[in-house]
Each structure stands twice: as C-alpha cells, then as structure tokens.
Amino acid sequence: MTTGTIVTPTNVLVLGPVDRHKAGVYMCKAINHGMTHSRNISTRIIVNYGPDSVNVNVSSKFNVTEGHVAPRITCTTSCWPECAYTWRNATSGATMATSRVLDLGHVNRYMTATYTCKASNNDISLHKETNITMNVYYGPDRVHVSQPSEFIVTEGQLAPNITCKGDCLPECLYSWTNLTSGTTVALRESLVLGHSNRYMAGVYMCKANNAATCRNVNGSTRMFVIYGPDSLNFNVPRQYTVTEGEVVPTVTCSADCWPGCTYTWRNMTYGDTLPNTGMLTLGRVNKYAAGEYSCDAYNNGNGLKKSTSIRIIVNYASIDSHQQTIFISAVTGGCGACIVILIAVVCCCRRYRHRCTRTGQQNESAIIRKDTAASHFSNAETITNAEHTYTGLQRDQQNVRVVEYQNVTVEPTDHDYEQLDDDLYVNQLSIS
Known part of the structure; x- marks a missing residue:
C-alpha cells in the first residue's frame, strides 16, 4: 500500500467509488499461523483524473x-x-x-x-x-497635430480647433502651451482658441506624456493672425513748421500690421503720388513744399487701408514791391557785347506775372521768355538778382549802352501775372 495502512483484514478488498486518493499499490498477505508461513501478492490501482483547474x-x-x-x-x-x-x-x-x-x-x-x-x-x-x-x-513615439506647421487666420475670425494625438498605451495625457507667451492654454487633446486676435499669434506646442513609460514627445504649429492697420504714426508732429531753406527731417509713416503694410505718400496740395515707401523725404525746402501730405497704409493680407495726413508749414520772408530798385548796367567788348544769364524778379505769390512801371525820363521795354537765353534776342535784356538790386544789359547795334533805372515801382496787371522765385525766369517785364 502506498500509505502502509491496513485497509481490510479479509481476503476481499472493497474500495467502493474511487478517487485519485485511492490510487496506489495494494498488497494482500496470506499467513499460515500453524506453519508460520506467509505469502504476499500486490496490485496497483491507477486512477485517471484531472485536470480540475489550471x-x-x-x-x-x-x-x-x-x-x-x-x-x-x-x-x-x-x-x-x-x-x-x-x-x-x-x-x-x-x-x-x-x-x-x-x-x-x-x-x-x-x-x-x-x-x-x-x-x-x-x-x-x-x-x-x-x-x-x-x-x-508603449509610446508616445511622436504626435500628430491636425494643423500644418504654419497656418494663417484673419483677426476676428474663428481659429480652427487644433487636435494633438499620440500613439500611447495607456492613453497619453496632453497639454498645450503658447510658447510665445509661455502660458499653458489647454490640458486636453484639443485646443479651442475661438475668435482670434493679434495677441493670439504664436507657436502652440502640444506635449503628449505617458507616465507608465516615462516618455513624452512634443508637436507644434504656428498661427499667424492678419491684422491692421488700425492707426498711422509719424515721427514728427502732425503739423510741422519749418523755415524756408531749412532741411525737413525724413518723415516716417508707420502702422502696426501683419503682414507688413505697404505705404504710399500723396501730396494733397498738388495731387502728386510719391514713391511707395514709409518715408517722406523733402530735404531742404522752399515755400512751395508747404502743404498737406497724406500717407496711405495698405494691408494686402486683409485688404484694409488707412490714411492719415501731415501738414508742412514753411515760413518765408516776403518782399515789399514798392521798395524795389532796379539798376541796369552794361559791359562793352572789342567785338561785341557779353550777355549775362537771366535769373529773377521777386514777387509775393507763386507763378504770377508782374508789370514793372518806371517813373523817370527813360522809356525802355523788353520781352524775355521763360527758359530762353538772352543771347537769342537781337535787343536782349537779362535780369539777375543780387539781394533785391537788379541790373540789366541792353544791346543796341554794335555798341552796348548802359541804362540805369531808379525810383521803380512794381504794379500787377489785371490777373495777368506769375509768381517768380529767385531762381526762376521772368515771363513778362514791362518797364515804362
């Protein structure tokens, strides 16, 4: 027996219903007490069982x-x-x-x-x-951002929702950060920005983190916001006063725009359009530079345009026409006369003609046309300006005679005049 215990004192072994615990070797022993002899015989009982559980x-x-x-x-x-x-x-x-x-x-x-x-x-x-x-x-190895690396929206419009997704097990945790401002803007997979403004422009970074694997990866996208111009600024006062002959500093026109605005300057007094630049360069000015200049800023991204003007005031000295004195002198030469270049008669307004009337015994007249040299006339007279004292030359046949005019008064004719600057020619001069 496997256990060594006596299971029955008879010659019949009755096991009843078997289970795995009754499996084993059973030995039957027969003993003759009169002869003190014994014999043994055994048998093995095998019980097939299982599996019960795994x-x-x-x-x-x-x-x-x-x-x-x-x-x-x-x-x-x-x-x-x-x-x-x-x-x-x-x-x-x-x-x-x-x-x-x-x-x-x-x-x-x-x-x-x-x-x-x-x-x-x-x-x-x-x-x-x-x-x-x-x-x-596992993961994340990388993240997928639903927007491209760069995208553009117009200020006031709804920005698209941006989704960040990483391949992770267990599911990743997400956070969104605006790298431009350094602020955390979302703690979820999707970034909802709503209506956009210029201050929302920047780089948005998504971080996907898997605490189980101690791994994290980043993905980003850059949002540009088209805006402006709202207002224009100048580097000088909106009304700038300068004295004739002085240099006007370069006037800069600027506006807050994205993308950068293009600029056009217009002279509102004469209707001239100046080069497309944010700077107005006038340099050394005379009285004719005075006027209103308008700067136009245009944003090609959203089609918006903004205009603002600046007024340039040029102070200049005026001349009392009743205090002018004109002298005419001549220079003679061996073979002929030397004619000097015509320069100026000074008046008060731009592009007006003047008629000069002389009181005295002399009565001479000459017509000098603009942009025409004095040497083109057979009886030529040239006027030059030397601090408001005027001299002239008059050629008569082979000789040059000196004519001197004093006590001269200047009188405008009926609306038939043109203002002259010191460097302009005379359209018509009548001396009587």
Whole structure:
C-alpha cells in the first residue's frame, strides 16, 4: 500500500467509488499461523483524473513596458496521467508554446494580447483552460497635430480647433502651451482658441506624456493672425513748421500690421503720388513744399487701408514791391557785347506775372521768355538778382549802352501775372 495502512483484514478488498486518493499499490498477505508461513501478492490501482483547474504563476492581467523582457509564465494543473499543455494567443489564434512554460522574451506593442493555457488529459478526454492578459505599455513615439506647421487666420475670425494625438498605451495625457507667451492654454487633446486676435499669434506646442513609460514627445504649429492697420504714426508732429531753406527731417509713416503694410505718400496740395515707401523725404525746402501730405497704409493680407495726413508749414520772408530798385548796367567788348544769364524778379505769390512801371525820363521795354537765353534776342535784356538790386544789359547795334533805372515801382496787371522765385525766369517785364 502506498500509505502502509491496513485497509481490510479479509481476503476481499472493497474500495467502493474511487478517487485519485485511492490510487496506489495494494498488497494482500496470506499467513499460515500453524506453519508460520506467509505469502504476499500486490496490485496497483491507477486512477485517471484531472485536470480540475489550471493555474499560472502571474496575475491574470499584468503589464510590461515595450522593450523589456516579459516574465516566464508557467501553467500548472493536477492530472493523471500528466496533462499536455498548449499556449496560444487568444487574440490572433496563433500557437505560442506546447509546454507548460510560455517564454515571450523582449516584448513590443504588438504582443499585447490575451494568452490561453490549455491543459489536456487525453486518456479521459478532459481539458481545462485559463487566460492571462498582457498589456505592453508603449509610446508616445511622436504626435500628430491636425494643423500644418504654419497656418494663417484673419483677426476676428474663428481659429480652427487644433487636435494633438499620440500613439500611447495607456492613453497619453496632453497639454498645450503658447510658447510665445509661455502660458499653458489647454490640458486636453484639443485646443479651442475661438475668435482670434493679434495677441493670439504664436507657436502652440502640444506635449503628449505617458507616465507608465516615462516618455513624452512634443508637436507644434504656428498661427499667424492678419491684422491692421488700425492707426498711422509719424515721427514728427502732425503739423510741422519749418523755415524756408531749412532741411525737413525724413518723415516716417508707420502702422502696426501683419503682414507688413505697404505705404504710399500723396501730396494733397498738388495731387502728386510719391514713391511707395514709409518715408517722406523733402530735404531742404522752399515755400512751395508747404502743404498737406497724406500717407496711405495698405494691408494686402486683409485688404484694409488707412490714411492719415501731415501738414508742412514753411515760413518765408516776403518782399515789399514798392521798395524795389532796379539798376541796369552794361559791359562793352572789342567785338561785341557779353550777355549775362537771366535769373529773377521777386514777387509775393507763386507763378504770377508782374508789370514793372518806371517813373523817370527813360522809356525802355523788353520781352524775355521763360527758359530762353538772352543771347537769342537781337535787343536782349537779362535780369539777375543780387539781394533785391537788379541790373540789366541792353544791346543796341554794335555798341552796348548802359541804362540805369531808379525810383521803380512794381504794379500787377489785371490777373495777368506769375509768381517768380529767385531762381526762376521772368515771363513778362514791362518797364515804362
């Protein structure tokens, strides 16, 4: 007997219903007490059983980080005869092992699955199974941002929602940061910005974090906001006063725009359009530079235009026409006369003609046309300006005679006049 205990004192062994615990070697011993002789005979009773349940040496659910070695999983049960074991991937149906031990080695994310151990007693056609689930933690390796690396919106419009997604197990945690301002703007997968304004422009970074794998990766997108111009600014006062002959500093016109505005300057007094630049360069000015100048700022991105003007005031000295004195002198030469270049008669208003009337005994007249040299006339007279004292030359046949005019008064004719500057020619001069 396996246990060594007497199960019956008779020659009949009655075991009744058998179970696995009654399996063993049973020995029958016959004794002749008169002769002190004995004989033994034995028999083995084999009880087929199992499997009743199947056990493994790991939890029914366990986690492994990608790249690590999975634990060796042993499947055990109680069987007679010894059970046959099979491991298979319940997710794919693939057989993984034909022994009680499942050795997966280094794992990757695709090995996340439920694994089934099957213990079979083929003698009695009985089998039992147990399942374990292995989760392979992984990621994130990268994140996908729903917007391109750069995108543009117009101020006031709704900005598109931006989604950040990383491939993780367990699910990643997300955060959005505006790198331009350094502020966290969202703690979720989607970034909802709403109506955009210029201050929302910048780089938005999404961070996907997996605490299980201690890994995090970033993805970003840059949002540009088209805006402006709202107002225009100058580097000088809006009304700028200067004295004739002085240099006006370069006037800069600027506006807050994105993308940068283009600028056009217009002389509102004369209707002239100046070069497309944010700067107005007048240099050394005379009285005719005075007037209103308008700067136009145009944003090609949104089609908005803004205009603002600046007024330039030029102070200049006026001449009392009743205090002018004109002298005419001449220079003679051996073969002829030398004619000097015509320069100026000074009056009070721009482009007016003047008629000069002389009181005295002399009565001479000459017509001098604008932009025509004095040498083109047979009886020419040239006027030059020397601090408001005027001299002239008059040619008469072969000789040049000197004519001097004093006590001269200047009188405008009826609306037939043109203002002259010191560097302009005379349109008409009548001396009587």
